[in-house]
Amino acid sequence: MKFAICNEMFEDWDFAAVCRCAADIGYEGLEIAPFTLADDVRTLSSARRWELRQIAADQGLEVVGLHWLLVKPEGLGINHPDENVRRRTQEYLKALAEFCRDLGGQVMVFGSPKQRNVWEGESYQATWQRTVEALRACLPTFEACGVTLCWEPLPAGETNFINTKDEAVRLIEEINHPRVRLHLDVKAMFAAETKPLPQVIEEAAPYLGHVHANDPNRLGPGMGAADLRPLAAALRKIGYQGYVSVEVFDFTPGPERIAQESFAYLQEVFAR
Ligand code: LER
Numbered sequence: 146m147k148f149a150i151c152n153e154m155f156e157d158w159d160f161a162a163v164c165r166c167a168a169d170i171g172y173e174g175l176e177i178a179p180f181t182l183a184d185d186v187r188t189l190s191s192a193r194r195w196e197l198r199q200i201a202a203d204q205g206l207e208v209v210g211l212h213w214l215l216v217k218p219e220g221l222g223i224n225h226p227d228e229n230v231r232r233r234t235q236e237y238l239k240a241l242a243e244f245c246r247d248l249g250g251q252v253m254v255f256g257s258p259k260q261r262n263v264w265e266g267e268s269y270q271a272t273w274q275r276t277v278e279a280l281r282a283c284l285p286t287f288e289a290c291g292v293t294l295c296w297e298p299l300p301a302g303e304t305n306f307i308n309t310k311d312e313a314v315r316l317i318e319e320i321n322h323p324r325v326r327l328h329l330d331v332k333a334m335f336a337a338e339t340k341p342l343p344q345v346i347e348e349a350a351p352y353l354g355h356v357h358a359n360d361p362n363r364l365g366p367g368m369g370a371a372d373l374r375p376l377a378a379a380l381r382k383i384g385y386q387g388y389v390s391v392e393v394f395d396f397t398p399g400p401e402r403i404a405q406e407s408f409a410y411l412q413e414v415f416a417r
Pocket residue numbers: 212213214254255256257258297299303330333357392
């Protein structure tokens with residue numbers, strides 16, 4: 146199994162230092178939250194993009210892709226009732242796909258819980274339809290960039306739109322295009338799924354493009370009570386070929402400790 150780590154927990158670290166730390170521990174990939182590099186990635190020149198890619202490559206790290214896509218610039222919303230907001234969001238998703246390609250990445254995780262909510266006074270159905278249309282509008286760019294958007298079900302505490310794997314699969318099936326796939330996040334599954342999680346993973350097999358590993362306590366995998374062994378076994382059973390990427394939300398132990406303990410735990414649970 147290939148392991149990656151998300152960069153936002155390194156906060157104000159220099160990009161080269163982040164890559165060095167991740168590579169030294171043994172990670173093969175780095176996943177990037179674009180807002181950590183710029184408020185708007187369109188301000189990052191081709192030269193800077195190439196430099197970022199090279200810094201990662203010099204450490205032997207692959208840029209897996211992007212997540213936390215729409216945190217910045219402010220005011221975006223994929224299914225917002227205002228058509229101008231939707232258009233700006235589509236333009237930004239396309240710009241992110243180009244940025245992802247420029248860094249050598251292939252995956253964009255669509256979580257962005259606040260930028261996908263069903264707005265007050267809006268129906269679920271209209272929100273759903275706008276989401277489908279927005280993603281369809283981006284497909285030619287995703288295709289041209291070789292980038293796959295992986296939709297991340299997130300629990301009710303974070304968003305009121307698409308909380309479970311089943312809902313996300315319905316969206317993916319409706320769009321019916323290989324450039325829109327499924328992302329599964331361990332913390333989110335523990336919070337939202339009602340079926341046993343190995344079963345969720347097995348059912349997700351035909352769609353699964355990317356995975357986030359963490360603990361329901363918002364720290365790294367193995368840093369809380371959750372036993373990820375059954376999930377690891379299910380991922381192995383379905384022959385999952387993508388990355389398992391460490392994503393945390395509580396940065397207090399510090400990035401080095403989180404990165405080290407998470408990696409050690411993943412190695413342990415994925416060992417045959
Ligand atoms: C949010 O909880 C999350 O898991 C992130 O991956 C959002 O993109």
